[in-house]
Amino acid sequence: MQFKTLFSAAVLAFSLSACSTVEKVVYRIDVPQGNYLEASNVAQVKQGMTVQQVQYLLGTPVLIDPYSNSTWYYVFLQQRAYQSPEQYTFTVKFDQRGTVTETNLDKPLPEVISQNENNTIIERKGDATKKSWWKFW
Template structure:
């Protein structure tokens, strides 16, 4: 009798711990914060542009340096699901006339050319001809 109760407790403990998974099964959304920076738009910013042109291209900056109004910081922070967050800071410096003198990106932005799993386009034109008896597909 003692052996049966010990085996029952052991089986119950194993079944409860089997329900807990080492894998992360809870869905977490991607969280972008700040100015959404695209590589193509950041490449367009060059010396000689006005502050209005930069603002039209990238939007209003997250931070304008309080000690120097001619330095704008565009900060983009993105955390994808369970990965570590990635931060990209794009700094634009202007002269006293509001003309871009310098633009620096601290870390490279993700490549636009790379197609991600969630953004794939399903092309239905490549389907093979269906036979008349496969009407359910």
């Protein structure tokens, strides 16, 4: 009798521990860190642009070269749920006058699927003067 109880307890323990080793059961959010870089914005950075134009387009860089102040590093680290993190580094070099002389992107950025995802315009259908049933004044 005691053997059956121990055996069933062991089977139950092993079955519960087997369930906990299954990957992708717990939801993990996507974690972007650093400067959010989009391929369309990075493509707009051209030689001859000023410091202010680059900063307006891409934002404040993560790192400015401490020795010369003429090299800006935009670092974007993206970790999607259970995938390994991907790092993209965009380097912008300026000359003494503060204009872009060289740009370098270490690897191509992923394309954004939907450009208008966050710019949704909500339109109201029907007559705007028509009041709903609960507004009686």
